[in-house]
Structures are given as structure tokens and as C-alpha cells.
Amino acid sequence: MKRIPAIIVFLSVLAGCQKAEEATPAITVDAAFQPYFERFEAEGALRGLHIQLAAEQIGAVFSDELAAGQVGLCTQYTSGISIIEIRATTWSAADDLEREHLIFHELGHCYLGRSHDDTKDAAGFCLSIMQSGDGSCRYNYRNATRAAYLDELFGQN
Template sequence: MPTKFFLLITITAILISCNKDEFEYGYLDDRLSPYFTMFELEAQQRGYSPNLSPDVIEAFIQNVYPNSVAGQCQRNDNRPSQIIIDEGVWNSSTDLEKEFLIFHELGHCILGRSHLDSAHPDGRCISIMHSVAGVCRNEYETRRSEYLDELFR
């Protein structure tokens, strides 16, 4: 009797783990979730309620890119869009740089924003959606809320 009971538990455990593998959509790296929460908060303060649920967006930190690529958004219609952040870039970034990177990718994946390389007359970037570092002067550190107004415009 105790043997059968144990067998049943084992089979159930296997079924559960198979199911989990099949439907492993919506992965969000623990290191990224505070920035997702902050994105939601900043959006809400500006009258938006972005849907960051697991069936819409998932996000990974991986060691997959050549040095120059910090992150990427892959939009998918039939399954969650994916954000992939380079592990090396992540590990060498400050909190604010991490936020900038995640907000930029969420700008693509969630807000549907394209790149915007325009600059103000003084050379500072109009948007955090600029394509590469150096194309204009990024002042996210000192003008964060201004940039967020532009992002959620």
C-alpha cells in the first residue's frame, strides 16, 4: 500500500514538471523585475497602464551578444515578445543605466516605439529611444523625468 502511494506521487510530480516545461512562457529574470515594476509605476503616473503580463512579455539576461549590443526586443504576435539583455553589459552597468536599458527595450516591445535619433539644438538626445550610444548626448541621469515624459507621450 505505501509503495503504490509513493508511485502515484512520483507520477504526478512527473506530469507536473512536463506541463511546466511545455508552457514555460513568460519567463522574467528576477534581476529585471524591479525595473518592470518601475516602468509600470512611471507609466501609471502619466496615465498609462501597460500590460506587462507573462503572456505579453518575457525577459532574459544572457551571454549571447557581440560586445556592442546591450539588449534587444523581439516582438512576436503569437507568443510573448522577448527582451534579451547582455549579461556582460548588465553586470557592468549602474542602476540607472540598467533602468535606461530596460525602459528602452520596453519602449520597443510594449509601447511599439521605433528608434529616434533626433537631438535638441544643444546636441542632447530627444528620446531614450535613440539607436546607439553617441548618436546624440544622453542626459538620462540629470533629465530622467523629462525623458520619461517623452517615452510615455
């Protein structure tokens, strides 16, 4: 039986990025997310970008405060701090590639300033890791397609 990736379920409710005027939280990166932050920096470096997320004041935490159905959110505060919130139950159900996709998508909002992009190819597959998850295009982030998605994410296509 073909496994339906957990990412398909939670991509249907990605909320993107929001601005916040309220008090800014402390900047922490949960240990579960740190390898993906490092991988994001490394993938950027492979594409000629010098990325230092710690210097950019971007944190990432697990949160139960997300809206119903929401699995990830980047909040950018007026102070310049950005915090990524990830639903723990979604994270625990995801495999490594799905986790990478989720963190890279949120860093696409927080660090790269990207908006959702539901552009699709003739077969209906999403052409960007920044897909909204609303079903406008089909998820296709796999080992075989990863490099093309990352090239697009980092503006290399």
C-alpha cells in the first residue's frame, strides 16, 4: 500500500507568516530543529549564500498555541525577531524529509521573506517548497526532486 506522506496532511493548513506588534519572546531553537537549521545554512552555502540563522534572530519552538489544523507558523515581531512554531504531533508523525520540508518552508517565510507559491507544472505538481498546502498543487518533495526544490527556494533556477 502506498504511504501518504504526513506532510500532505499538514501542508493543507500551512499558515505562512504573520507580523506581531506584541512583546517579543526569547530566541531559542529547540534541539529537534537545530539539525534542520544547520542543513538550511549548508544548502544555502552550496548555492553561494552565506546564511547565519543565529545572527538573524530566528528561533523555533514546539507550540500548542497554533490555530486548529495549523502545523507551522513564522511570526515576525517588530523588534526583528522571528519565531517559528511547529505543532509537536505533526513533527512526531513526519519523517526526516517531511521535517526538512516543514522547517525549510517556514525559514522560507522567516529568513528569505518568501510568500506562498502554488505554481504547478503540467502534471499538477507544485514547483515550489513554498506551496500553501491548500490543494492547488500536488506535493512532490522527494529525494529525487529535492535539489530542484531547493534551487527554487534559494533562487537558483
